[in-house]
Amino acid sequence: xxxxxxxxxxxxxxxxxxxxxxxxxxxxxxxxxxxxxxxxxxxxxxxxxxxxxxxxxxxxxxxxxxxxxxxxxxxxxxxxxxxxxxxxxxxxxxxxxxxxxxxxxxxxxxxxxxxxxxxxxxxxxxxxxxxxxxxxxxxxxxxxxxxxxxxxxxxxxxxxxxxxxxxxxxxxxxxxxxxxxxxxxxxxxxxxxxxxxxxxxxxxxxxxxxxxxxxxxxxxxxxxxxxxxxxxxxxxxxxxxxxxxxxxxxxxxxxxxxxxxxxxxxxxxxxxxxxxxxxxxxxxxxxxxxxxxxxxxxxxxxxxxxxxxxxxx
Amino acid sequence: xxxxxxxxxxxxxxxxxxxxxxxxxxxxxxxxxxxxxxxxxxxxxxxxxxxxxxxxxxxxxxxxxxxxxxxxxxxxxxxxxxxxxxxxxxxxxxxxxxxxxxxxxxxxxxxxxxxxxxxx
Numbered sequence: 001x002x003x004x005x006x007x008x009x010x011x012x013x014x015x016x017x018x019x020x021x022x023x024x025x026x027x028x029x030x031x032x033x034x035x036x037x038x039x040x041x042x043x044x045x046x047x048x049x050x051x052x053x054x055x056x057x058x059x060x061x062x063x064x065x066x067x068x069x070x071x072x073x074x075x076x077x078x079x080x081x082x083x084x085x086x087x088x089x090x091x092x093x094x095x096x097x098x099x100x101x102x103x104x105x106x107x108x109x110x111x112x113x114x115x116x117x118x119x120x121x122x123x124x125x126x127x128x129x130x131x132x133x134x135x136x137x138x139x140x141x142x143x144x145x146x147x148x149x150x151x152x153x154x155x156x157x158x159x160x161x162x163x164x165x166x167x168x169x170x171x172x173x174x175x176x177x178x179x180x181x182x183x184x185x186x187x188x189x190x191x192x193x194x195x196x197x198x199x200x201x202x203x204x205x206x207x208x209x210x211x212x213x214x215x216x217x218x219x220x221x222x223x224x225x226x227x228x229x230x231x232x233x234x235x236x237x238x239x240x241x242x243x244x245x246x247x248x249x250x251x252x253x254x255x256x257x258x259x260x261x262x263x264x265x266x267x268x269x270x271x272x273x274x275x276x277x278x279x280x281x282x283x284x285x286x287x288x289x290x291x292x293x294x295x296x297x298x299x300x301x302x303x304x305x306x307x308x309x310x311x312x313x
Numbered sequence: 314x315x316x317x318x319x320x321x322x323x324x325x326x327x328x329x330x331x332x333x334x335x336x337x338x339x340x341x342x343x344x345x346x347x348x349x350x351x352x353x354x355x356x357x358x359x360x361x362x363x364x365x366x367x368x369x370x371x372x373x374x375x376x377x378x379x380x381x382x383x384x385x386x387x388x389x390x391x392x393x394x395x396x397x398x399x400x401x402x403x404x405x406x407x408x409x410x411x412x413x414x415x416x417x418x419x420x421x422x423x424x425x426x427x428x429x430x431x432x433x
Contacts, residue, residue, distance in 0.1 A: 068383045068402070070383070103399075104385055104399035131421060132422060134421075135421060135422065136398055137396060174424035179424075218425065219423060219424050275362075276384070278361070278382055278383055279383050
């Protein structure tokens with residue numbers, strides 16, 4: 001537990017739990033990204049403001065089209081999330097969606113998602129597809145709508161405020177029984193993209209499936225991520241953002257911070273609990289807490305992140 | 314529709330072996346065994362598994378996968394010969410296997426889910 005958690009009163013934490021489907025805010029603090037719980041950022045504006053200007057918000061796993069018991073109202077929880085973003089003390093420049101925009105890759109689901117994505121005051125949105133977004137027979141529904149930035153390849157980079165962002169795709173080349181895959185072509189592109197960039201450039205990498213192995217039996221990892229990490233290791237500040245597992249898991253390794261985001265739609269079980277990574281049914285009065293507030297991390301140094309990630313679970 | 318057609322086929326096969334009305338009448342008792350033959354072309358997708366696997370069928374059989382999980386699944390052949398879309402709860406996908414061989418498939422959403430069909 002870091003001292004900075006004194007920013008949070010218990011009352012405030014409970015208030016945050018009333019929100020469903022929060023995202024994660026990243027503030028650039030001393031050149032290092034600090035994930036801040038979005039619900040807290042919205043309700044404790046002074047505390048969040050101390051951490052710097054919000055650069056971007058990560059939301060993930062909106063699963064538009066899901067309507068099962070685990071959350072019959074994913075539209076509602078996404079709306080709450082967007083309301084939280086719009087209510088922030090200072091609007092982030094970007095929103096990054098780390099995939100599983102839809103549940104079944106249906107055109108109507110994508111259309112509805114786009115309707116919601118028009119609502120944030122922040123208009124620049126970047127996305128990476130999840131495996132739920134690419135189950136249509138021709139794998140075109142996602143790319144027709146969100147493929148422009150990447151030329152329908154699924155990977156691209158851009159710069160914002162001195163930060164280099166790299167969006168990757170690891171959901172198309174599964175090996176049976178295996179993990180996600182980046183593939184040789186994409187890895188070669190990353191190498192070329194990073195070549196010549198100063199090691200002092202902060203780098204943010206985002207992709208849907210975890211770029212580190214969290215739980216192999218459930219495919220929670222990327223088989224060839226090691227080759228990506230060896231390219232990133234020389235940079236002084238690397239933040240790796242993923243979704244897919246519908247819960248926060250963080251680790252810090254050298255200059256790299258790894259973070260998986262909560263879902264805005266429904267929780268999933270902790271690794272290895274139950275038959276598989278399906279929707280986790282919880283009592284209705286606990287759902288918002290599972291989506292909006294599994295942990296609060298307000299830290300100024302990334303080495304404290306790993307210690308913090310279960311703080312208020 | 315397919316089920317009925319299959320049952321009908323079985324009856325025709327049975328007729329030449331039926332030596333009298335008594336045995337024909339007893340054929341009704343055999344319905345469960347006909348049912349077994351039919352269910353052998355069904356694969357249930359449940360608890361993140363394909364069941365049964367491996368499944369052995371005769372050439373020309375149509376295999377139907379039905380998703381019984383709350384989570385969507387897909388059926389994708391390793392060779393690209395067949396591919397379902399995302400199957401939501403209780404949705405099905407069918408594919409007819411004309412040529413003998415061994416067919417491996419996976420769920421593209423949960424790649425650890427694998428199955429095999431042997432066509433004889």
